[in-house]
Amino acid sequence: MNIVVLVKQVPDTYSERKLSSGDHTLDRDATDAVLDEIDERAVESALQLKEANDGSEVTVVAMGPDRATDAIRKALSMGADKAVHLSDEALHGSCAVQTTKALAKVIGTLGEVDLILAGNEASDGRIGAIPAMVADVLGLPSLTHARELTVDGSTVTVRRETDDGVTVLSTELPAVVSVNEKINEPRYPSFKGIMAAKKKPVTTLTLADAGIDASEVGLASALTTVTSSQPKPPKSGGEKVEDEGDGGAKIAQFLVGQKLI
Amino acid sequence: MAEVLVLVDHLDGEIKKSTFELLTAARALGEPSAVVVGPAGSAGKLSEGLKAHGAAKIYIAETDSSDFLTPQVSVLASLVESKDPAAVLIGVSADGKEIAGRLAIKTNSALLGDVVGVSPEGGTHSVFGGAFIAEAKANTGHPVFTLRPGSVEVEQADGAGAEETVEVPAASGRSATVQSREPVTGGDRPELTEASVIVSGGRGVGSAEQFSVVEGLADSLGAAVGASRAAVDSGFYPHQFQVGQTGKTVSPQLYIALGISGAIQHRAGMQTSKTIIAVNKDPEAPIFEIADFGVVGDLFKVAPQLQEEVTKRKN
Ligand SMILES: Cc1cc2nc3c(=O)[nH]c(=O)nc-3n(C[C@H](O)[C@H](O)[C@H](O)COP(=O)(O)OP(=O)(O)OC[C@H]3O[C@@H](n4cnc5c(N)ncnc54)[C@H](O)[C@@H]3O)c2cc1C
Numbered sequence: 001m002n003i004v005v006l007v008k009q010v011p012d013t014y015s016e017r018k019l020s021s022g023d024h025t026l027d028r029d030a031t032d033a034v035l036d037e038i039d040e041r042a043v044e045s046a047l048q049l050k051e052a053n054d055g056s057e058v059t060v061v062a063m064g065p066d067r068a069t070d071a072i073r074k075a076l077s078m079g080a081d082k083a084v085h086l087s088d089e090a091l092h093g094s095c096a097v098q099t100t101k102a103l104a105k106v107i108g109t110l111g112e113v114d115l116i117l118a119g120n121e122a123s124d125g126r127i128g129a130i131p132a133m134v135a136d137v138l139g140l141p142s143l144t145h146a147r148e149l150t151v152d153g154s155t156v157t158v159r160r161e162t163d164d165g166v167t168v169l170s171t172e173l174p175a176v177v178s179v180n181e182k183i184n185e186p187r188y189p190s191f192k193g194i195m196a197a198k199k200k201p202v203t204t205l206t207l208a209d210a211g212i213d214a215s216e217v218g219l220a221s222a223l224t225t226v227t228s229s230q231p232k233p234p235k236s237g238g239e240k241v242e243d244e245g246d247g248g249a250k251i252a253q254f255l256v257g258q259k260l261i
Numbered sequence: 262m263a264e265v266l267v268l269v270d271h272l273d274g275e276i277k278k279s280t281f282e283l284l285t286a287a288r289a290l291g292e293p294s295a296v297v298v299g300p301a302g303s304a305g306k307l308s309e310g311l312k313a314h315g316a317a318k319i320y321i322a323e324t325d326s327s328d329f330l331t332p333q334v335s336v337l338a339s340l341v342e343s344k345d346p347a348a349v350l351i352g353v354s355a356d357g358k359e360i361a362g363r364l365a366i367k368t369n370s371a372l373l374g375d376v377v378g379v380s381p382e383g384g385t386h387s388v389f390g391g392a393f394i395a396e397a398k399a400n401t402g403h404p405v406f407t408l409r410p411g412s413v414e415v416e417q418a419d420g421a422g423a424e425e426t427v428e429v430p431a432a433s434g435r436s437a438t439v440q441s442r443e444p445v446t447g448g449d450r451p452e453l454t455e456a457s458v459i460v461s462g463g464r465g466v467g468s469a470e471q472f473s474v475v476e477g478l479a480d481s482l483g484a485a486v487g488a489s490r491a492a493v494d495s496g497f498y499p500h501q502f503q504v505g506q507t508g509k510t511v512s513p514q515l516y517i518a519l520g521i522s523g524a525i526q527h528r529a530g531m532q533t534s535k536t537i538i539a540v541n542k543d544p545e546a547p548i549f550e551i552a553d554f555g556v557v558g559d560l561f562k563v564a565p566q567l568q569e570e571v572t573k574r575k576n
Contacts, residue, residue, distance in 0.1 A: 095372070100362075127372060135434075182500060
């Protein structure tokens, strides 16, 4: 099977995340960057499928600035075979629709693909639907929020678990599948994996390489523009008391004072 | 006045509250037109509620297709084409986000996702768990918005509710097929995203059985029950109740955290709550940094006592 995994480098959710005051895009320098945790799970799913299907290959696709190579290396050290990185200054500030179309173009350079895997939503995004959008651009079915994923011959079946319930979805390959955070526990890269990753091929594509016109991406032609952004002052702590057998009663008193009960 | 398309979220003949929020928000942009997509006969039970919340028109597309979400996307896309609406409003949910994204691709529209407010100028985003507020505008016609539940106060308004049947166009690409569907049924407690009071439990609750302490306090307050990811991952509580970065974003009047340390990813989902109460036996737990009132103590002692006090006051 020819498997593609879409991965994103995101600001570490353990660090304080910021928007830059100039163009209100993500301030990538202010925070540590990591491979999005949900994408590690997508990579894990791809590797499990590869292990179950001899002759499979796992290709990681990322779009983002140069330092996204760290996220790519992480995926390679887990066991992915190779990577393609779309990196071009002109991509800065692209909106969701532009990003989707650019990713679809990159996938188009990879020849015949059987399965495209991705995390269900990025931890730094607001759209939460890029995998389904990529599928629509490619004319492929999307099976999203997978908690379980099985491929049997050319049929893929997913147990889609969301807050609203469980849906079992199936289709014929090729298809796009996004995974949710309950699907698996991603493996840690082994020392051997980390060493091997250094030698694995990473192809860097410019817009021109991927056949994308510079007018189709970037802040200037984005379909949405952030016009202002403002940090909200963080909430500060109030009173803290030690429980001396009356902790519950003290909370009740506080709530009465606030007219909450 | 320009039309604003509102996708109706409905289950078993009931309209979700988020749809009323959309109809209310839509009135700031134009005249709301409700769009109902569902199996034959679904629209009949919904029209009263839609009219009472200002729907001037109701487009009805009936289908028994098992194509996953494609009927919704195709119906909205054809209405965008034929009616040239001022905007399309869809509620934030897993399905809603996906329909919105696919629609934006099909109609080449600006996509303003997870907004907490809409205006003719654009949408307001609450970013990084409320740490930033950002305003965004659309640079195309018929922008597609997804609105976060609970961000708009529902207001009733009379709408003509003129019904019009629309075709479900044939899909252009392949779709996934729905084999089976088991919706989560609400139970007796309020929806997490709609509740004005939430009581959440973390790993400190210790087991699924002991979550009854969280539920007991919640029920005395008429509250929804939430959980941290550690509690969900440990199997104490089902995942649809997870609050945080990768769970629900909530902003109730009152949030009570029991045995939750207050990791940044949990805070991202609840730190915009009006009043926060924390009970934790570790005085250094970061949850206290954002708690308006904190008790350092054992939740199994404090929560039942609070429940008793609440019940006493009710009687
Ligand atoms: C990408 C990513 C996304 C994440 N998304 C989420 C998310 O959506 N939601 C989320 O919650 N987490 C999320 N997390 C996980 C998060 O980092 C924390 O691990 C998690 O929130 C911890 O849950 P907890 O506070 O219940 O557990 P712990 O951190 O283990 O805290 C348990 C607390 O209970 C206290 N305690 C124990 N016993 C008692 C007692 N008897 N009485 C009183 N207090 C007691 C302890 O002092 C401790 O503070 C995410 C992490 C990552 C990396």
